[in-house]
Each structure stands twice: as C-alpha cells, then as structure tokens.
Amino acid sequence: MKKHIFLTLFKILFTSIVFCYVFVAFKEKEKDYHIDEITVKRLNIVDESGEALRMVISNETRQHSGILNGKEMPQRERPAGIIFFNSVGDECGGLLYNGNDEQAGMVLSIDQYRDDQIMQLQYQENTFDDKRKYGLQIWDYKKEDGFDERYERYLELNTIEDKELREQRIAEMKSDSLWMEDRMFVGKNFQNQVGLFIKDQSGNARIRVYIDENDEPKFELLDKEGNVLGNK
Structure with a gap:
C-alpha cells in the first residue's frame, strides 16, 4: 500500500516538474526567439496592445493604403517598402x-502631422532616356487641417479629362490654399543643374543658385512672374 502511494506521488511530482520545465522553456523561447531567415510578403509591426500599427513592411501588391485622421485610405497602387505610423495611428x-x-525611384518621405508629405529625400529616373533627379525636396500646405478637403478635390481632379477644366480646378485649389506648394529643392534636377532652388509661398521660383549643364555657375533672383532681376 505504501509502495503504491509512493509511486503515485512520484508520478505526480515528476509530471509537475516536466510540465514546469516545458512551460518555462516555452516562455523563455517566446520572450527571446531567434531565427536565421524569414520570407514574408508583408510584415506588420504593432504596439504592445498588439492592435495599433507602428510599421508595415510589404511588397507592392499587399502594401498598406495609409491611414489619416483615423480613416484608412481607399486601396491604391503603392510601391514596395516601409510605411510608418505614429502613436495616434496615422501614417507619418x-x-x-x-x-x-521605363522608370526608377526611391523616396524617404516625412509627413506633416495630420497631413501629407512635407519633405522627401528622393531619387527619380526616366530609365528610357537616362534623365534623373535626386536630392532633398520640401513642400508647404498653406491651409492647416485641410487634408480631408484637399483629398476630396484631388479625387475630383482625377476624374477630369478636359485639360482646360483641370487647370481651372487646380487654380481654384490654389486660390483656396489647398494646393501643395513646392518650396525648395537641393540637388540635381532633370535639366542637369546642380544647386539650390527656392520658391515663395505660392510656388513661384525666386532664388536659383546652381551649376548648369555647361559647368557655368549661376546666381539668379526672380520676381513673382519669373523674370530674372539679377544674374551673376
């Protein structure tokens, strides 16, 4: 009888030890898991809750469409790469x-809070005729918190085939301070000019400091209409 009780207790104790060992080993492996290689089509990085996105690494087919003001954007074509999301869940x-x-490119974009991109480190190339542009690009948005309205107007623009009507709608967006204005580019442009190109709040070229395609240095000041005021 005593032998039977001893064997029963031994089995219970042994089973408990094995269970604890497996449980601890599993928890340790879950906490610090190492692999040499992983192949995926999309990888979602989330916060500690396991729900909010912080980063998406994806191929072009499964790329995230973006989130702004808590709303996911409609599905659209986007290249492969990495999309970043801030602590409120918006793409940033x-x-x-x-x-x-036909073409090649790579961009590192930084978005304004609650809005679209304001700065890019960019490379663009027309691979068919070897035309390239690369450098730092900066934009401005005149109207604060204007993304939703601007996005709706952009969607309307994409449906307009008449060139004259399209230009009219763009002019209206500029008048309403909804157009994204190019403010500065530093680098090499498609005209093979390397330098600094600065525009005013309305997107008019005002200062150009560059070396042209003939290796001639240029320093130009321009008025709002694009007329050169000074050239050195």
Missing part, C-alpha cells in the same frame, strides 16, 4: 522604391 512617412525599364 515611409521608405518606398521601385524600378523597371
């Missing part, structure tokens, strides 16, 4: 790239 920038026999 990304690293995207692509390349083929």
Whole structure:
C-alpha cells in the first residue's frame, strides 16, 4: 500500500516538474526567439496592445493604403517598402522604391502631422532616356487641417479629362490654399543643374543658385512672374 502511494506521488511530482520545465522553456523561447531567415510578403509591426500599427513592411501588391485622421485610405497602387505610423495611428512617412525599364525611384518621405508629405529625400529616373533627379525636396500646405478637403478635390481632379477644366480646378485649389506648394529643392534636377532652388509661398521660383549643364555657375533672383532681376 505504501509502495503504491509512493509511486503515485512520484508520478505526480515528476509530471509537475516536466510540465514546469516545458512551460518555462516555452516562455523563455517566446520572450527571446531567434531565427536565421524569414520570407514574408508583408510584415506588420504593432504596439504592445498588439492592435495599433507602428510599421508595415510589404511588397507592392499587399502594401498598406495609409491611414489619416483615423480613416484608412481607399486601396491604391503603392510601391514596395516601409510605411510608418505614429502613436495616434496615422501614417507619418515611409521608405518606398521601385524600378523597371521605363522608370526608377526611391523616396524617404516625412509627413506633416495630420497631413501629407512635407519633405522627401528622393531619387527619380526616366530609365528610357537616362534623365534623373535626386536630392532633398520640401513642400508647404498653406491651409492647416485641410487634408480631408484637399483629398476630396484631388479625387475630383482625377476624374477630369478636359485639360482646360483641370487647370481651372487646380487654380481654384490654389486660390483656396489647398494646393501643395513646392518650396525648395537641393540637388540635381532633370535639366542637369546642380544647386539650390527656392520658391515663395505660392510656388513661384525666386532664388536659383546652381551649376548648369555647361559647368557655368549661376546666381539668379526672380520676381513673382519669373523674370530674372539679377544674374551673376
């Protein structure tokens, strides 16, 4: 009888020890898991809750469409790369790239809070005729918190085929301070000019300091209409 009780207790104790060992080993492995290689089509990085996105690494087919003001954007074509999301869940920038026999490019974008991109480190190339542009690009948005209205107007623009009507709608957006204005570019442009190109709040070129395609240095001041006021 005593032997039977001893064997029963021994089995219970042994089973408990094995269970604890497996449980601890599993928890340790879950806490610090190492692998040499992983192949995926999309990888979602989330916060500690396991729900809110912080980063998406994806191929072009499964790329995230973006979130702004808590609303997910409609599905659209986006290159492969990385999309970043801030602590309120909005897209706040990304690293995207692509390349083929017609065009190639890579951009590191930084978005304004609750709005679209305001700065890019960019490379663009027309691979068919070897035309390239690369450098730092900066934009401005005149109207604060204007993304939702601007986005609706952009969607309307995409449905307009008449060139004259399209230009009219763009002029209206500029008048309403909804157009994204180019403010500065530092780098090499498609005209093979390397330098600093600055525009005013309305997107008019005002200062150009560059070396042209003939290796001639240029320093130009311009009025709002684009007329050169000074050239050195």
